[in-house]
Amino acid sequence: MSNISGNSTSGLLYPQVGDEVKMVRTNTSIRIESKVAEGGQGVVFRGVDKNGHDLAIKWYKKNKYLERQYRLIENLTSHSRPHKAFAWPIDIVLHSNVIGFGYAMVWVEARFISLVEMLKERLQPDFRTLISIGTELVEAFSTLHSRGLCYKDINFGNLLVDPYTGEVAIVDNDNVASEVTKQGIKGTLRFMAPELITNSAAPSTTTDLHSLSVFLFYLFMHGHPLEGQRVNVSYTWEPGQNISETTLATHFFGEEPIFVYDPWDVSNRPDYDSPIIRWWDIYPTFFKNVFIKAFTQGLKNPSLMTRVNETEWRSALYKLNDQLSVCSCGAAIFVDFEQSNKKCWNCGNVPVLLFTISTPSGISALSEGFKLTKHHLYRDFKYRDAIGVTERHPSQHDQLVLKNTSNMTWAIEPIGEERKEVKPGQRMLVRPMNMSIGSARIEIYR
């Protein structure tokens, strides 16, 4: 560690393209291929190891906290990565004649882009992809938090998304620290929890939960949850009216934040031309209520209980996925079981429901891509264990089939037909029926 401070023999602050850096634990070298980005804390390079694999190298800028950073990174490299989404520090790297240090991490491919880039495109990914992005993020943070670590710096430069596969990649993991270290950065202001902005708390899992909710609000609603009319009128150049951005931000995001859809306070509703208005209307009541919780009680009385935690997000996103359907006009819509006459956002008509499936865990819309999971049958939170998948009928495109992807035989009794069996691997035409899978009773109806 002695070689991280002191004087560089080359006088250079960073490795140069073509140089080699060495990983300290394995003593393997990585060749620096190109400079990728320069951030506040350091410079990020793409490197290649001796097997030809790409790695990312972040090299720190000289600063007086270098030794402390070294220990923090060393500590992180001793943890295994909590979830595949994290571009976790693998090992510290050193250079023979450049002072300072860096670390190596998994290379995040170019298919991962900033969420901002995705949200501003005219053509948006389908809702299943949006839900998948949300789910991956929530699962990644859940594993991080369950290890007693917090991330601290959720923002659009650090959480990247693949708009085609719905996967996520989380970079800039060097601020991750255990809950008890009251050190390091506080975050990016517009994502920061109010109590961090007002200096009444230190970064923690609780403050991460606020930032996660802000990110998810952007993902689903295309705007900032606290930036409505009340905030927007304050952006003015009228002489004498111009208050510094930081003062405004501290006030509206820290001291007196108001959710744009606060049910008890309408003063900060979205601006008339805000994209939030259209998106908010599309989602079912139960899902909007989760955001209302996050940005009302979660703002005012911050705690792990009042904020929406990952388990709640996980089940809300799962349920949302189950309520996805299609209107006869062709638009993707959500069925709102709490608001039966809800109009389609696209054609304005009340959509005719296709099929509804009732399982021991509740009712869901049966549309293409719907997955019947273990959780539907046993309420065991095994969201990813699919036992049936809904597909389009191979020849009659307006019909759906449900494929048995489990290893159990299903007993079905379609209305007006006799009992049949659906063996593993077989498909059945979706129509009104009663089903039994093991001990679970299921009903499909219109």
Place this chain on the structure above:
Amino acid sequence: MTQLNAIMPGGGISRRSLHIFILADCSGSMKIDGRIQALNYAIASITPQLINWEKEQEQAQIFIRAVAFADNASWHIQSPEPISTFNWPPLSHVEKGLTSMGEAIRLVADALSPEKFEPRALRPVLLLITDGKPTDVDQFEIGIKELFANPVGKASIRLAIAIGQGANFSFLNRFINDADIPVMVAENADQIVVKLTAATLAISKMSSIGSDRKEVAEQVIMPEANELGVLDDDTII
């Protein structure tokens, strides 16, 4: 109808404009050492950096304008150009040209007048690049007065890059008018791109709300200095 090709609402998010004004010196001395070419090259090379930054945050949508000054000052890019499709039309020096820096500041101050400037924009950025001192000192005095009498001008982020030994710091410091932000010095033409890259990083950091200009200046503008306050416990990065 199936889910996979179901109609989705169109994308888009509300953002605020960030106007960057480049005030570029085209006086006769900019010919020395290929300074003007180095400047053209540097501006072209910071464009991808700005495009990337625009993608990494949700607030600012970047627009560029530019004023060129020599015997007089005129708009090089008058209507705001979005960074995503930005193309820098190269500047050339004016043979034996003077340094009408004052007039250039007046042009920009006028564009910043509250009637002309967008109400919801972020604080604009003024980036002055010169290798000399104003030859229109009376205009410089008026320009500075106009700039700071105007609420937008007063709130703006001002940075200056001095090229070579001929640049006069006392004028540049009066333009910056903030003791925490030093003039950036490019010793020679090669350094223009280095300094402009640092200035761009400073612009992005200073435009992120909640940032402390002094802290950013220490972190980004003076990285050669030894004592840097990058990670104080209450730093917002």
